[in-house]
Amino acid sequence: MHFGRHISGQFNAELESIRTHVLTMGGLVEQQLSFAMQALHKDDIELAKKVVRDDHKVNAMEVSIDEACTRIIAKRQPTAKDLRLVMAIIKTITDLERIGDVATRIARVAIEQPSTKQQKFHVSLEPLCRQAITMLHQVLDAFARMDVDAVAEVYKLDDKLDAEYEAVVRQLMTYMMEDPKNIPNILQVMWSARAIERVGDRCQNICEYIIYFVKGKDIRHLDEQAINDIL
Amino acid sequence: MHFGRHISGQFNAELESIRTHVLTMGGLVEQQLSFAMQALHKDDIELAKKVVRDDHKVNAMEVSIDEACTRIIAKRQPTAKDLRLVMAIIKTITDLERIGDVATRIARVAIEQPSTKQQKFHVSLEPLCRQAITMLHQVLDAFARMDVDAVAEVYKLDDKLDAEYEAVVRQLMTYMMEDPKNIPNILQVMWSARAIERVGDRCQNICEYIIYFVKGKDIRHLDEQAINDIL
Numbered sequence: 001m002h003f004g005r006h007i008s009g010q011f012n013a014e015l016e017s018i019r020t021h022v023l024t025m026g027g028l029v030e031q032q033l034s035f036a037m038q039a040l041h042k043d044d045i046e047l048a049k050k051v052v053r054d055d056h057k058v059n060a061m062e063v064s065i066d067e068a069c070t071r072i073i074a075k076r077q078p079t080a081k082d083l084r085l086v087m088a089i090i091k092t093i094t095d096l097e098r099i100g101d102v103a104t105r106i107a108r109v110a111i112e113q114p115s116t117k118q119q120k121f122h123v124s125l126e127p128l129c130r131q132a133i134t135m136l137h138q139v140l141d142a143f144a145r146m147d148v149d150a151v152a153e154v155y156k157l158d159d160k161l162d163a164e165y166e167a168v169v170r171q172l173m174t175y176m177m178e179d180p181k182n183i184p185n186i187l188q189v190m191w192s193a194r195a196i197e198r199v200g201d202r203c204q205n206i207c208e209y210i211i212y213f214v215k216g217k218d219i220r221h222l223d224e225q226a227i228n229d230i231l
Numbered sequence: 232m233h234f235g236r237h238i239s240g241q242f243n244a245e246l247e248s249i250r251t252h253v254l255t256m257g258g259l260v261e262q263q264l265s266f267a268m269q270a271l272h273k274d275d276i277e278l279a280k281k282v283v284r285d286d287h288k289v290n291a292m293e294v295s296i297d298e299a300c301t302r303i304i305a306k307r308q309p310t311a312k313d314l315r316l317v318m319a320i321i322k323t324i325t326d327l328e329r330i331g332d333v334a335t336r337i338a339r340v341a342i343e344q345p346s347t348k349q350q351k352f353h354v355s356l357e358p359l360c361r362q363a364i365t366m367l368h369q370v371l372d373a374f375a376r377m378d379v380d381a382v383a384e385v386y387k388l389d390d391k392l393d394a395e396y397e398a399v400v401r402q403l404m405t406y407m408m409e410d411p412k413n414i415p416n417i418l419q420v421m422w423s424a425r426a427i428e429r430v431g432d433r434c435q436n437i438c439e440y441i442i443y444f445v446k447g448k449d450i451r452h453l454d455e456q457a458i459n460d461i462l
Contacts, residue, residue: 059452066449070318077308087301090321173418177411183404190418191425218297221290 011076015085018068022089022096025061026140029096030133032058032103033199037129039110051107058100062093084216088209092143095202099136102195109192113185121189124171125196128164132199135161139203139210148214151207152231158200165197242307246316249299253320253327256292257371260327261364263289263334264430268360271341282338289331293324315447319440323374326433330367333426340423344416352413352420355402356427362392363430370434370441379445382438383462389431396428 032051039048069086072078078086106129113121135157142150172190176183211219211230219227263282270279300317303309309317337360344352366388373381403421407414439451442461450458 056452063449063451070314073304074310074314079305083301083305087321090318091325094322094325169418173414176407176414180408180411183407187400187404187421194422218294220294221287 011072011078011082014068014072014076015078015082018065018072018089019085021061021065021068022092023140023144025058025065025093025096026136026143028054028061029058029100029103030136030140032100033106033129033133033136036103036106036110037126037133039107040129041123041126043110043114045111045114048107048110052104052111055100055104058097062097065093066090081213081216084213088213091209092206095205099199099202102192102199105195106192109188113188121172121175121186124168125189125193128161128168128193128196131157131161131164132196132203135200135203139206142210143206146210146214148211148231151210154203154207158204161197161200165193168193242303242309242313245299245303245307246309246313249296249303249320250316252292252296252299253323254371254375256289256296256324256327257367257374259285259292260289260331260334261367261371263331264337264360264364264367267334267337267341268357268364270338271360272354272357274341274345276342276345279338279341283335283342286331286335289328293328296324297321312444312447315444319444322440323437326436330430330433333423333430336426337423340419344419352403352406352417355399356420356424359392359395359399359424359427362388362395363427363434366392366431366434370437373441374437377441377445379442379462382441385434385438389435392428392431396424399424 032054035047036051038044039051069090073083073086076082106125135154138150138157139154141147142154169190172186172193176186208218208220211217215230217230219230222230263285266278267282269275270282300321304314304317307313337356366385369381369388370385372378373385400421403417403424407417439449442448442450446461448461450461453461
């Protein structure tokens with residue numbers, strides 16, 4: 001019995017450690033996104049280069065957390081809620097890593113289009129990016145507390161992000177029509193806008209994993225009504 | 232001993248069944264992509280609608296294979312190569328599902344821009360799409376045989392896909408510059424082109440899972456030299 005508790009205590013500590021690593025990874029990704037936005041907004045090439053340089057840290061965290069998850073499955077043979085936590089983590093880190101790639105993509109635009117001439121295109125990304133960072137922050141918060149109510153709030157934010165994205169695309173399209181020779185540069189910015197919009201989708205994915213962990217239900221691909229019934 | 236073999240035989244049959252389901256899902260996704268391309272190329276709205284309608288089949292397969300994987304982990308407590316197979320499958324189906332989404336996206340362009348007027352924008356997607364389908368076909372083939380040599384071939388195809396994508400983007404940009412009022416429509420096609428190019432990246436992800444299964448090494452985020460050393 002005592003031995004059993006010891007094993008279980010160790011196991012809990014291991015799970016807790018992985019969870020902490022996910023939150024650290026999430027914090028780093030949030031910082032990367034925030035730095036990338038600042039770099040673009042303030043035309044700060046050094047900061048943009050730092051974001052690109054630090055992407056490998058995000059990647060390394062993904063690989064190491066993934067390894068820790070596989071190890072814990074092989075060693076501890078988790079079932080039920082423990083297994084769901086490990087599964088939720090394995091998927092969450094994939095999405096976090098991809099959000100990290102978005103930060104790098106934005107940073108690259110800051111590096112490749114440093115001239116103040118493009119500034120007006122950059123500026124239009126700022127509110128969108130800020131919105132995505134808020135969403136990521138809230139979903140990480142929901143993940144830390146495994147809080148399904150907080151998840152519902154994150155879903156609402158995605159509608160705002162989508163609306164903001166539509167506005168940005170419209171604005172950028174008018175720039176294109178006004179001055180077709182700028183199309184290649186504006187397209188770069190538009191790709192970034194789209195990537196930022198996709199951050200919202202990835203945050204929603206993480207919401208789904210949180211619900212899967214807490215409720216034991218896979219809500220992917222369900223319609224809004226079915227999701228509301230589960231929440 | 233006999234009992235042991237029975238259990239193990241059952242376990243093998245379960246793993247084999249999951250693997251077969253992944254290949255069926257892959258086949259369906261390949262078909263979806265192929266139908267979407269045909270719909271776009273031949274302006275066949277009915278076929279495009281079928282692709283959109285059938286997307287739920289891909290989604291359902293993702294969810295059911297995922298469940299089967301979690302069940303097998305909980306019940307059979309796989310380790311070593313068995314566990315790696317399950318992990319590889321869990322990740323592969325995520326990428327397959329996203330490739331399915333690309334098919335839907337292309338089908339939507341076919342539905343929303345049915346007029347023959349846009350035909351010239353559509354046509355430019357065909358070789359790109361064909362290339363992506365070839366790549367998906369080969370990676371599924373490599374997955375079926377868990378063949379690392381075949382994986383190396385898939386990697387090479389991605390360079391061709393990227394080159395093709397660059398050519399398409401350039402072509403579409405000239406259309407934009409020629410006739411700025413067409414920008415919104417051309418952008419739609421451009422998003423699709425980008426999504427198709429991302430199919431190549433997803434196929435590469437699947438290559439990484441195959442290598443992870445066969446070699447037991449996680450090659451994500453490694454540079455080409457490091458990957459070649461492992462292959």
